[in-house]
Amino acid sequence: MNIFALFEARVREALGALVRSGHLPDGLDLSRVVVEPPRDASHGDLATNAALVLAKEARTNPKALGEALAAELRGDPRVVEASVAGPGFINLRLAPDTFHDVLRAVLTEGEAYGRARMPGGKVNIEYVSANPTGPMHVGHGRGAVFGDALANLLVLAGRDVTREYYVNDAGAQVDVLARSAHLRYREALGETVGSVPEGLYPGDYLVPVGEALAQTHGRTLLAVPEAEWLPLVRETAIAMMMDLIRADLARLGIHHDVFFSERTLQPALPALLAALRERGLVYEGRLPPPKGQASEDWEDREQTLFRTMEFGDDTDRPLLKSDGGYTYFASDIAYHRDKIQRGATELIDVLGADHGGYVKRMQAAVKAVSDGGASLDVKLCQLVRLLRAGEPVKMSKRAGEFVTLREVVDEVGRDPVRFMMLYRKNDATLDFDLAKVVEQSKDNPVFYVQYAHARCVSVFRQGREAMPAEDFSRGALLQDADFALLSDPGETEMMRLIAQYPRVIETAAAAHEPHRVAFYLYELAASLHGFWNKGKDLPQLRFINPVDRNSTRARLALVEALRGVIASGLSVLGVTAPEEMR
Structure with a gap:
């Protein structure tokens, strides 16, 4: 309802x-x-x-x-x-009866309360897509949690969603990965390699890759030139890094439907360019120099250009580099066209804040290759500043250059990471304090909301202990609870907020903003905790009153409705709804 x-x-x-x-x-x-x-x-x-x-x-x-x-x-x-x-x-x-009808709807519909039937075709959400060159860092975690929660939100809103990870396995960075892994391979065979040369990845996470290569190939890779060992080492290193990334994501409860390899796009690029030429979307021309700042897209030469300005971009974009190879933009066009060919009409890319210059060109490209039949929304996730009691956290020894996401999840747990990553809008910088997110206080939103759910469950335990002859099941409460007894302003406030949940889901899904659910849950939790505190001073407002069966049953019906909404909202965020707090 x-x-x-x-x-x-x-x-x-x-x-x-x-x-x-x-x-x-x-x-x-x-x-x-x-x-x-x-x-x-x-x-x-x-x-x-x-x-x-x-x-x-x-x-x-x-x-x-x-x-x-x-x-x-x-x-x-x-x-x-x-x-x-x-x-x-x-x-x-x-009229109060309207909110009583809402309570009846929540108790009747259960987990289905809040579900919507938003119109639209298939949605493809691409998120994380970290280069397979090492473990995920905290910044990757923010995009991972945001994308996963957005997918959950859109599913609850009635959309058909595919969760996708783009594996960047065709660029120069994976050759650097292979050379770094080959160094660890030599080390595994007993060589003293000393310090890692500049330009290679220094993290200890590549030690197992070197050991695996030594076990599989023995010393054979030492006797062949780089052109022969590079592809073999690259394939092993990418596979092991992706296993590492999948394991990191699994610790956050994140699982993708599709892992799409960039390398599989390479054969499709000539056909893409030919198709764009046939439609008159490609021409040979020169780009004017950029105003005020250098641009990687600009070269003072005749180039093969895509008419992205016709579709809302600031300038046309090159598809071929000076050496004849395809630009990253060309690969990105092919990739998004592939998504559209697989049936997606609404594309969502979750990227780091440093990809701001990517937005207009890709929206133009999607509009062009789909003839306006598909849309692209790019959600940029700002930086995460990792703190401990207000002080910056030092980088990880294992990763070499950053604090790994796994280290953070292992220290504070999955729920605090997920909730706090969503308790700020994605395009705002996030301060993540390892000490504060485990505090048991009102100032820690994840504890405050989870405690509200646990408190609801504890109210029912207390009710069964105080009134063992009563049936406090949802069906029984729905049948005979007198909602007209819920007349205190605090009760009215809780009913109002419960009634807002379906709208919160619809508006958050339409805006692609899962943080709205986190904010709403905090407000809902505050209403419960506030009413609980009033009951400490005013016994007649307590949820359990053994001498007043009717008010107890009405309030337990309200508590069960509120508990169900909190559980549903936490599920959208990918956060557990505990029955007790330790």
Whole structure:
């Protein structure tokens, strides 16, 4: 049950009545009409912008239109007050029965409460896609958690989602990986290699790769030139690094549906270029020099260029390098075209903040190769500053250059990593303090929310101990709990927030912003903890009252509804919902 969707339909019905009565012209664009929570909860339960966004098109005063629309809405038995505020917003206060219906819906639907049926085709989310040259660092972890939570969110919103990892196994960096692994291979055979030469990867994580090569090939790779051993070593090193990355991701509960190899694209590049030429999207020309700063795309020569400016980019982009090889952009076009050919109509790339220059060109390319049939949203994840009690954490000895994601997960656990990576918008820098994320306090959001779920479970344990003859199952509470007894402002606040959950899911999914779920869960947890604290001082507000069976059953129904919503939201974030906290 989504009361916002229900009342949006009701507002549209009321607008239709105004059209029929001659107050409004027919054919108005209602696409911008929304029903949402008011900015100030004291103003009511719902608010609509209908009068504000329609007044200009209807050639009328927004305040006057608001009054006419409010008069129509007052005829709804679920509305106890409809008032016009400011330039035309309409605030609605609902009858308590409306929120009682929400509780019944939560108890009836269980895990299905909050699910949506958003329209749209197949969604492909590509996230992580770390180069297979070593273990994942904390920055990779942020993109991994964001992408995975976004996939969970879109699935709950009713979308068909593929989770994909792009394996960069065709660039110069994997040749560097192979040479670094060959050094460890020589070391495994007993050579003293000394310090790792500059330009190679120094981390100890390549020691097992060298040992595996020695065990498989013996000393044979020492007797052949690099051109012969490089492909063999590269293949082994990439495979072992991807096993390492998969294991790191598994520690966070992250599993991809598809691992797509960049190398498989190489045969498709000539056909891609030919197809683009045939459509007139490629030409030979010169790029003007960039204004104000150097650009890797600019060379003062005639080049093979893609007409990305026709599709919204700032400049056309080269597809061939001066040596005749294909640019990274050409490979990226082929890769996204492959996603589209596999049926995806909505593409989402989760990338590091240093890929900001990538966004416009790839959105232009996707629009071009799909004839406008597919869209691309690029979500950039900002840096993670790793701290311990406010002080920067030193780099890892094992990785050589950074703190590994595995080290962080091993120290603080999966749940704090996932929740805190999502408790800030993806495009804002995140301070991750290893000491704070394990504190048991209100200032630690993951503890605060998980404790709310555990507290809900503990309320039921206390109820069964205090009233062993009572049936507190969901079905029994649904059958005979008297929700009219839930009249305290704290109870009303919890019911209001529970009613918002389906809208939170829809709006967060539409915006591709899973952090909204984390923020919502914190607010929901705060409402529960606040009411619990009131009960310490006012016994009549306690959840369990053995001498008042009816109020106990009503409040336990509310607690069960709230617990179910918290569990659902935590599931979206990939965080467990514990039944007790240690």
